[in-house]
Amino acid sequence: MELFYAHKVSDGIVYLDAEESAHCVRVLRHRAGDVISVTDGSGSLLCCEILDASPKEVSARVVSEQAGWGAHPYFLRMAVCPTKNIDRFEWFVEKAVELGVDEIVPLIGDHSERRSVRTDRLQRIAVSAAKQSLKAAVPQIAEPISVKDFVVQVGRVAAVPKPAECQSVCPDFRLIAYCSDDVAPRGSIVDALAAAGDGVSADGEEKVAVVTILIGPEGDFSQDEVRAALDAGFIPVHLGPSRLRTETAAITAVEAVYLNLGISASPYDSSRK
Amino acid sequence: MELFYAHKVSDGIVYLDAEESAHCVRVLRHRAGDVISVTDGSGSLLCCEILDASPKEVSARVVSEQAGWGAHPYFLRMAVCPTKNIDRFEWFVEKAVELGVDEIVPLIGDHSERRSVRTDRLQRIAVSAAKQSLKAAVPQIAEPISVKDFVVQVGRVAAVPKPAECQSVCPDFRLIAYCSDDVAPRGSIVDALAAAGDGVSADGEEKVAVVTILIGPEGDFSQDEVRAALDAGFIPVHLGPSRLRTETAAITAVEAVYLNLGISASPYDSSRK
Numbered sequence: 001m002e003l004f005y006a007h008k009v010s011d012g013i014v015y016l017d018a019e020e021s022a023h024c025v026r027v028l029r030h031r032a033g034d035v036i037s038v039t040d041g042s043g044s045l046l047c048c049e050i051l052d053a054s055p056k057e058v059s060a061r062v063v064s065e066q067a068g069w070g071a072h073p074y075f076l077r078m079a080v081c082p083t084k085n086i087d088r089f090e091w092f093v094e095k096a097v098e099l100g101v102d103e104i105v106p107l108i109g110d111h112s113e114r115r116s117v118r119t120d121r122l123q124r125i126a127v128s129a130a131k132q133s134l135k136a137a138v139p140q141i142a143e144p145i146s147v148k149d150f151v152v153q154v155g156r157v158a159a160v161p162k163p164a165e166c167q168s169v170c171p172d173f174r175l176i177a178y179c180s181d182d183v184a185p186r187g188s189i190v191d192a193l194a195a196a197g198d199g200v201s202a203d204g205e206e207k208v209a210v211v212t213i214l215i216g217p218e219g220d221f222s223q224d225e226v227r228a229a230l231d232a233g234f235i236p237v238h239l240g241p242s243r244l245r246t247e248t249a250a251i252t253a254v255e256a257v258y259l260n261l262g263i264s265a266s267p268y269d270s271s272r273k
Numbered sequence: 274m275e276l277f278y279a280h281k282v283s284d285g286i287v288y289l290d291a292e293e294s295a296h297c298v299r300v301l302r303h304r305a306g307d308v309i310s311v312t313d314g315s316g317s318l319l320c321c322e323i324l325d326a327s328p329k330e331v332s333a334r335v336v337s338e339q340a341g342w343g344a345h346p347y348f349l350r351m352a353v354c355p356t357k358n359i360d361r362f363e364w365f366v367e368k369a370v371e372l373g374v375d376e377i378v379p380l381i382g383d384h385s386e387r388r389s390v391r392t393d394r395l396q397r398i399a400v401s402a403a404k405q406s407l408k409a410a411v412p413q414i415a416e417p418i419s420v421k422d423f424v425v426q427v428g429r430v431a432a433v434p435k436p437a438e439c440q441s442v443c444p445d446f447r448l449i450a451y452c453s454d455d456v457a458p459r460g461s462i463v464d465a466l467a468a469a470g471d472g473v474s475a476d477g478e479e480k481v482a483v484v485t486i487l488i489g490p491e492g493d494f495s496q497d498e499v500r501a502a503l504d505a506g507f508i509p510v511h512l513g514p515s516r517l518r519t520e521t522a523a524i525t526a527v528e529a530v531y532l533n534l535g536i537s538a539s540p541y542d543s544s545r546k
Contacts, residue, residue, distance in 0.1 A: 072514065091364065098521050100514075133516045179543040188536045220543060238540035240531060241345065241373075243406045248371050255528035258513060263461045267511035270452040270493060 002028060003131045004058075005138075006040045012062045014038050014048055021058040024050075036060060041127065041138035045069035070135035072100035074196075074261045075210045079105040079150055080250045081217035084113040092247040093122050097129035097139055099251075099258045105142040107150060111219030117144055147214070147225045154212055155232030171196060176214040176226065176234040177253055179243075183226040186238040189213075189253060193260045211257055215250040275301060276404045277331075278411075279313045285335045287311050287321055294331040297323075309333060314400065314411035318342035343408035345373035347469075347534045348483045352378040352423055353523045354490035357386040365520040366395050370402035370412055372524075372531045378415040380423060384492030390417055420487070420498045427485055428505030444469060449487040449499065449507040450526055452516075456499040459511040462486075462526060466533045484530055488523040 004024060006014035016024060016038075024030045032053045038046040038060065044067045048060035078101055082089040093104060104126070106117045122141045130138045145153070154174060173196045175189060196209040214221070214229060221229075230236065239252050277297060279287035289297060289311075297303045305326045311319040311333065317340045321333035351374055355362040366377060377399070379390045395414045403411045418426070427447060446469045448462060469482040487494070487502060494502075503509065512525050 070515075095521055095524075098515060098517055099525070132518070135515075179541060181542055182544050186540060188540070190532055190536050238542075240536045241538040241541055242343075242371060242408075242531070242535075243541050243543075244371055245405070248368055251368075251524070252372070252528060252531070255525060256532055258515070258525070259463055259529055259532060262515075263463050263513045265514040267459060267461070268452060268514055268516050269454055269511075270516075271455050 001037055001134070003045075003134055003136075004036055004038045005127055005131055006038050006046070009040045009046075009062075013051070014040065014046060014060050014062060016058040016060075018056055022055045024058050025053050025055045030058075035063065039069070039130075039136040039138075041130070041136075043068055043071060043137035045136045066136075068136075070130075070133070071137060072258070072262045073265050074100075074208050074257060076101045076254065076257050077103040077105065077210070077212040078215070078250060078254060079107050079212060080215040081107045081109045081112050081147075081246065082114045082117045082144075083246050084218060086114070086117065088245065088247040089117070090122065090125055092250050093125050093141070094129045095251050096254045097126050097135070098133040099254050100135070100262055101139050101254060102137070103140045103142060105150060106144040107147050107214070107216075108144055109147045109217045109219075110222035110225055112217040113219075114217075115144075119143060147216075147221065148228050151214070151225075151229045151232040151234065171209045173209055173211045174214075174229075174232070174234040175211070175237045175253075176221070176229040177237050177239050177249060178216055178226055179220045179238075183223050184230060184236045186236045189237040189239055189256045190260065192235050192237050193256055196261060209261060211261075213253045213257075215246060215253060218246055274310055274407065276318075276407055276409075277309055277311045278400055278404055279311050279319070282313045282319075282335075286324070287313065287319060287333050287335060289331040289333075291329055295328045297331050298326050298328045303331075308336065311335075312342070312403075312409040312411075314403070314409075316341055316344060316410035318409045339409075341409075343403075343406070344410060345531070345535045346538050347373075347481050347530060349374045349527065349530050350376040350378065350483070350485040351488070351523060351527060352380050352485060353488040354380045354382045354385050354420075354519065355387045355390045355417075356519050357491060359387070359390070361518065361520040362390070363395065363398055365523050366398050366414070367402045368524050369527045370399050370408070371406040372527050373408070373535055374412050374527060375410070376413050376415060378423060379417040380420050380487065380489075381417055382420045382490045382492075383495035383498055385490040386492075387490075388417075392416060420489075420494065421501050424487070424498075424502045424505040424507065444482045446482055446484045447502075447505070447507040448485070448510045448526075449494070449502040450510050450512050450522060451489055451499055452493045452511075456496050457503060457509045459509040462510040462512055462529045463533065465508050465510050466529055469534060482534060484534075486526045486530075488519060488526060491519055
């Protein structure tokens with residue numbers, strides 16, 4: 001199936017931007033009256049009937065809506081220091097969206113060689129990956145923030161945005177993955193997430209774990225940053241025996257959450273599509 | 274630390290090729306008498322003293338040898354259909370090596386759009402990734418083979434190469450990940466690997482699980498291929514709820530093995546390097 005991304009929804013009418021409209025009308029040859037699948041990135045699959053098949057701006061009427069489409073049973077916030085080679089960070093964004101992530105926060109660490117990122121470009125990659133992997137919720141790319149400011153912000157529980165379906169009773173897991181035991185001994189991320197999984201199943205269906213994971217730059221976090229994170233309630237974890245690049249460490253953390261908290265959800269089946 | 278790759282080892286002397294030699298002598302300014310870390314890709318870390326610091330071909334004497342350096346506690350063979358866009362498959366090779374893989378078999382499936390690969394180029398990527406992630410064993414890139422020929426070959430147990438440290442008593446796990454329950458119901462790859470983990474721990478240290486995982490092309494395996502794999506003893510598995518690209522599915526399988534069978538090994542610690 002083809003999933004279109006609406007840049008505007010108002011009064012039950014969705015509007016596709018010029019690029020999406022041209023793809024819909026010129027490439028896929030859709031006409032007024034055709035029914036297409038649309039998302040506005042908020043999590044619902046919108047079944048829509050095309051009103052105006054303009055290659056500049058397609059408009060379509062919402063016929064039906066399916067909430068939580070392509071959703072995962074947890075809220076994952078990945079706070080990652082962008083790599084010196086931005087291609088590697090952009091690759092991480094694509095893969096994280098495919099697997100399932102809710103927010104990506106570019107972190108600037110004491111040892112970061114890259115101190116700026118184009119969040120608009122990363123957001124476009126997130127939209128494209130969400131469409132390709134048929135997810136109706138497009139993860140948010142936050143503005144860059146320093147490691148120390150971020151952990152203080154998350155440390156203030158009130159400042160942690162929770163997913164709509166999840167109240168303050170949601171179990172909140174904060175992990176920092178780094179490459180040494182010199183500040184504090186680390187447990188494996190799998191053991192740390194086992195608690196999250198138990199917490200969810202014990203709490204029942206309607207609550208989801210909120211997981212925040214910090215991944216450092218090529219030079220790892222500074223000891224000051226690790227101490228600041230531990231003070232803010234982050235649990236120190238390791239990602240196993242292999243020496244991983246920053247983007248590989250970040251995707252390994254996303255996979256650990258996906259394979260431990262998400263795998264039990266209804267498996268993808270292409271014959272259902 | 275810097276790990277050099279020796280293209281030849283003979284009578285206790287290692288030889289670096291022109292590219293490695295130039296990097297060693299011109300970039301890192303090593304001289305005769307310097308001690309460098311070298312691997313010939315077979316799994317041992319060789320501590321060597323440079324005899325001839327020629328930028329054309331450095332030769333060095335092996336002073337000491339550490340076997341199984343950067344090794345993982347399983348033998349993983351990934352049989353994956355190369356993607357239409359080869360960059361995505363090359364990315365998979367790099368990431369799989371970083372995490373830990375022993376053999377990568379490019380598969381040609383009934384639905385494969387790409388029917389050839391340059392294995393020499395993939396092998397160079399594997400060498401580079403092994404050096405970067407400090408693994409003394411460089412995974413082998415096999416020649417391309419059709420899905421049906423491969424499953425028949427693996428089906429003949431005698432034809433399955435086992436790792437040196439692993440005797441025929443090694444538990445042998447064969448999984449095929451695909452995107453539909455239409456041929457046979459699938460269990461999660463995590464549940465399938467739990468058995469592998471138990472098998473290993475029950476059998477004790479000296480034995481490792483041999484895991485072979487099949488990943489199909491963009492169009493998935495054909496039903497005939499799935500039936501042939503099941504006939505050859507492959508267990509049908511799913512990779513969770515998300516719709517994943519071929520290379521993401523392949524790396525998710527590698528991560529599932531790494532996070533379930535490898536995570537308990539001594540964690541990477543940069544302060545030890």
